[in-house]
Amino acid sequence: MISKSNTFEVYEESGKRRKSIFTKNLVPGKSVYGERLISQEGVEYREWNPDKSKICAAILKGCPDIKMRKGDTVLYLGAASGTTVSHVSDIVGESGFVFALDFAPRVVRDLVFLCETRENIAPMLEDANRPERYISRLSQADIIFQDIAQKSQVDIFLKNINLFLKKGGFAMLAVKSRSIDVTKNPREIFKRVREQLEKELIITDYRELEPFQKDHCLFICKKK
Amino acid sequence: MSKYIFANILGSFVFDEGFNLIDKGQVEDAENIAKRHTAVIPSDDEIKKILEFFKRKEFFAEFHKKNIELTKRQIRNSVSDDMLIIQAIGCIEDIDKAANTLIKRLREWYCLHNPEFSEKVSSNERFSELIIAKDRKELLKEISVPEESSMGAELGKGDVAQILLLAEHLKSLYILRKKQEEYIENIMKKVCPNLSIVAGHLIGAKLIEKAGGIKRLMEFPASTVQLLGAEKALFRHMRTGARAPKHGIIHKHPLISKSKRKEHGKIARALADKISIAVKIDYFKGEFIGDRLLLGLEERFSVK
Numbered sequence: 001m002i003s004k005s006n007t008f009e010v011y012e013e014s015g016k017r018r019k020s021i022f023t024k025n026l027v028p029g030k031s032v033y034g035e036r037l038i039s040q041e042g043v044e045y046r047e048w049n050p051d052k053s054k055i056c057a058a059i060l061k062g063c064p065d066i067k068m069r070k071g072d073t074v075l076y077l078g079a080a081s082g083t084t085v086s087h088v089s090d091i092v093g094e095s096g097f098v099f100a101l102d103f104a105p106r107v108v109r110d111l112v113f114l115c116e117t118r119e120n121i122a123p124m125l126e127d128a129n130r131p132e133r134y135i136s137r138l139s140q141a142d143i144i145f146q147d148i149a150q151k152s153q154v155d156i157f158l159k160n161i162n163l164f165l166k167k168g169g170f171a172m173l174a175v176k177s178r179s180i181d182v183t184k185n186p187r188e189i190f191k192r193v194r195e196q197l198e199k200e201l202i203i204t205d206y207r208e209l210e211p212f213q214k215d216h217c218l219f220i221c222k223k224k
Numbered sequence: 225m226s227k228y229i230f231a232n233i234l235g236s237f238v239f240d241e242g243f244n245l246i247d248k249g250q251v252e253d254a255e256n257i258a259k260r261h262t263a264v265i266p267s268d269d270e271i272k273k274i275l276e277f278f279k280r281k282e283f284f285a286e287f288h289k290k291n292i293e294l295t296k297r298q299i300r301n302s303v304s305d306d307m308l309i310i311q312a313i314g315c316i317e318d319i320d321k322a323a324n325t326l327i328k329r330l331r332e333w334y335c336l337h338n339p340e341f342s343e344k345v346s347s348n349e350r351f352s353e354l355i356i357a358k359d360r361k362e363l364l365k366e367i368s369v370p371e372e373s374s375m376g377a378e379l380g381k382g383d384v385a386q387i388l389l390l391a392e393h394l395k396s397l398y399i400l401r402k403k404q405e406e407y408i409e410n411i412m413k414k415v416c417p418n419l420s421i422v423a424g425h426l427i428g429a430k431l432i433e434k435a436g437g438i439k440r441l442m443e444f445p446a447s448t449v450q451l452l453g454a455e456k457a458l459f460r461h462m463r464t465g466a467r468a469p470k471h472g473i474i475h476k477h478p479l480i481s482k483s484k485r486k487e488h489g490k491i492a493r494a495l496a497d498k499i500s501i502a503v504k505i506d507y508f509k510g511e512f513i514g515d516r517l518l519l520g521l522e523e524r525f526s527v528k
Contacts, residue, residue, distance in 0.1 A: 073279050097284045099291075105302040108295060115292055120284065122291035125298040135271065136232035137291055139278035163268075164275065183462050 023090035050212040053084040057212035067170040071095040075141035078148035081110035144171040149179040229263035313429040338376040416506035421514030442507040450496030
């Protein structure tokens with residue numbers, strides 16, 4: 001049985017040893033990256049894989065609210081080939097919209113194929129470090145999610161929040177400690193990131209993503 | 225009353241002070257619109273207000289369409305010579321892997337028939353060519369092993385034909401590899417003449433592949449070039465303090481592989497330095513000095 005347990009559009013399957021979560025498929029009949037599809041009472045759900053998606057890992061690690069709601073406009077930095085983006089697109093639904101950005105032509109090629117099947121995603125082949133270059137391609141966002149493996153990921157995050165996030169909007173940052181400094185202990189790096197974020201934002205949630213993603217954590221912040 | 229003009233992929237828009245839309249036009253009409261209004265270019269804070277205006281359902285379909293169009297164009301234009309190099313060198317590596325697996329199988333299989341010959345010929349390429357060209361009797365004669373003392377079994381015609389079928393395919397795999405190598409040599413000479421002289425065209429192509437493009441290789445410091453391909457050893461060194469690697473891909477360069485072990489580190493440093501210079505010249509389309517760079521290295525570390 002699949003049931004909804006949150007205020008946001010994520011569903012759970014109960015009665016199993018391992019908890020798995022789902023989003024409502026916006027394009028019924030289509031599986032994006034080979035994930036399992038389950039139909040129940042005429043509604044189709046797509047299984048969300050925590051090994052491939054940091055948001056999913058955070059939910060399974062107990063994050064009570066990922067802040068995304070039906071109808072939200074989301075700016076997704078570091079979309080890659082669109083695995084997680086497809087679930088975000090499910091969550092915001094037809095009335096919402098996702099601006100998905102990545103810098104590598106190879107993965108954006110797959111992203112374009114995804115966008116062609118889903119009307120609520122716009123692909124952008126741009127460098128997240130240069131917002132002035134893609135300012136003409138998007139609108140303001142209710143939510144910003146960032147997952148890019150760059151040394152300067154926190155600066156990029158703050159820059160984009162400043163320009164594109166609405167006042168009081170939420171932003172999520174997935175940090176990969178190994179791309180900041182491999183020699184340091186991940187906890188130490190997460191602490192440093194937290195200090196940097198706290199200067200400008202209010203941190204509402206923090207999750208370490210072990211065992212789904214090694215040396216990763218997710219911050220959820222609110223813009224003042 | 226000041227008005228703001230803002231252009232994006234949807235078109236040109238003019239807003240009043242309260243950020244209400246008062247005029248709009250297609251992207252191509254930008255000039256006309258600018259003429260019609262005495263509008264100023266918005267500041268950062270004003271741009272944020274304008275971006276808020278665009279967060280409406282009515283614009284989303286257009287954002288979707290225009291962004292796909294633009295992204296497709298960007299992807300099309302992003303294809304460059306270095307991507308061809310990366311694919312071709314990747315292909316050579318794959319061919320090597322596949323050919324190695326298959327030649328092992330071919331030798332194992334053929335050894336049932338004629339183990340002495342397989343033992344004698346160490347070159348895989350020649351081996352696959354020869355067993356196609358001549359039959360068991362002739363080959364045994366060539367290596368002067370009397371037929372009665374051979375450990376190989378006499379196989380039926382159909383069984384031998386099946387083995388030779390695999391040999392045929394391997395032979396064409398070796399020919400394919402040679403052709404890919406020629407192709408890389410040509411394209412490397414055209415795109416980065418300096419790099420292909422200093423590093424050699426195959427090593428040069430591998431460096432480009434590892435870096436992910438000529439531009440990125442150009443931006444790397446020489447120390448990174450020196451260790452490209454030795455990432456595992458490098459990170460082990462940084463994490464656990466194990467001994468630092470001396471070289472990555474460039475260890476196959478004749479200057480390094482033909483020198484004494486003790487000299488490897490020193491030569492790798494100097495070679496990476498010159499490679500780094502060569503790539504920078506190639507990227508900015510400078511003059512050809514690759515031969516002089518290599519000569520300098522060869523004089524310093526004279527190959528005996």
